[in-house]
Amino acid sequence: MSETVIEVKNLIKNYGDFRAVDGISFEVRKGEVFSILGPNGAGKTTTVEIMECLRKPSSGEVKVLGFDIAHQQNDIRKRVGILPQDFNTYDLLTVKENIDYFGVMFDRSIPTQELLDAVNLNDKKDEYFKNLSGGLKQRVGVAIAMVNDPDIIFLDEPTTGLDPKARREVWEVVKDLKRKGKTVILTTHYMEEAEVLSDRLAIMNGGRFIAYDTPRAIIKEHGYGTLCIIRSANDKAMQLLTATGLSVKRKDGDVEVHMDDKSSLHKVVEVLQDPDAYYDEITVKRSSLEDVFLKLTGKRIEDDTGAKA
């Protein structure tokens, strides 16, 4: 197992009477993309902002790169890169000037040109920050987060509010960071994003981790496995499917068959050869993080920046 770069034990954060983070423990390993997934208000940002030394925990122990967040904030700040939520920088400085500016703020910095290339912003380097689109602004933010050549990069909801194309551009940058060997901590409320990008992830709700593992393991543990859905099936089809001995369920006009193993699908297709069995289509669906979340919390993550789940 590779080296642990972040260690969190029994972290609690209260805002007055409200407990935003409720006793979570986890660790992040070197070189991985670790995501915290959850609806707005789940406590994701509070958790990462504590690791970033932007907030103080109410109790618990947090170590980043071996440094204690309570006493060694300066050591941490120098070694981590942060893209805060709703990242913003100086409107009337150009992309290049903004990166240069933050380069000076850290004692060590990698050349601006290298960063511009890394986030593919070379042709926009002389544009004022205010004139950039949302996706480009986030890429500037990532470039600035990399300016001190950090070991760990925090990306707090880097794609919230972006259109699908811009979101995928940011994904490419994240994958690139991973290729460079950086450890990335990502928060998001997009299921797909977490599933595509993360090596390991935690699903957070109401200040707690309700699942914490690799996406595949989480889905395997909490998901329903694989379903075969026969749309608009008639009673004859239902009858034949029940006779297979597979786990079959009527849902509205459809029939859902639970796939126990690879042979299950074969059985389904075989019995439906019967000329009296009618149906519209057969689809096979693997359970997703969305389904896991729905199962664990009984609610959906809203795919909307303003919605609270």
Next chain:
Amino acid sequence: MKSRIGTDLMATAKMFVRNKGAMFWTLAFPIFLIVIFGAIFSSTGTGSYTLNVQNLDHGPLSQSFMDSLNQTGVVKIVMVDPSADPDTYIKDNSVTNFMIIPGNFTQNIALNSTATIELRQDRTQSAANIMASVVGQVVNHYNLNLSGGKEHIAIHSGSIVTNNLTFLDFFLPGVIGLTAMTNCVFYMQGVQSRYFATGIFRKLSTTPFTRFEWLISRALWQTVVVFMSVAAILIVGMLFFNVHITLTWMSIVLIIVGGLMFTGLGMILSRFAKDEETANAAASAVTFPMMFLGGSFFDLSASPEWLQMVASIMPLTYMNNGLRDTMIYGNDAAALFNLGILAVVAVVFVVIGVYVSKWTDD
């Protein structure tokens, strides 16, 4: 290695130059004040206030008395025909100040008895007080001379007016004080609430750049901006309104310390207002009374005592007084007293400002 403060200062300068609107209003506000007041007070020619004189005396002393009035530079004398009826003349010409020198003026003085001049004034006009005091001073000067009084008293009282200063000269240090106040207070509250709201502070707090370094950079920048405004004020004043006063070393120190003080005040104000609009309203609420009661527009020495009490707790009063002391009267000792008060208040404001200002909400 480049310094953080220097880099922040350079970035701020770049953004200022690129924000044409901000640059324009920073310089335009003091220039507007100067142009408006300059136009009002320079339109009356050599003397600022008109005095209509009906001289019924034919002797040399009445003529010399009028010459003395003329030399003050404050009075513009308009001669009235001795045969005119004063009441009709005043009514027909809407006269504010009307002086009648009696026919026995020279004769009575020569005989060592009292010569009475008559001064009729429209007391509803603010200029009436000034005219009464100017005439009074010239009369005192005469009386002292005639009675063999000591010369230095007369010289002292004359020194204010014989410098040939115009009203605008008196007004100008007040404009500098006022400009320093509005620039620093509004800039600091504006930039702090904006950076807080837009998340720039949050980003900055992830770097080793400290709040204290940032505040030093702000204070330095404000000093630069205030001196740009002062330069604009002086250039416009000298080119178009024949302003005579210039910066002294003491005035430069006063402007720097005053600017720091108002920067501190702006820091405190923005900290206690939740959002930009509230912070702006708070800044207006604090600067507005000072604008009028801090002695920028009016001399408050003739106002009621309670109002003077109010003025005495306003920091702008000391900045204005100090600037007038050094720029107009050349009295650096008095300016130093005002500088001392400003410095103490500046330290208090900046320390509180640094202590209370925050970059993140936790």
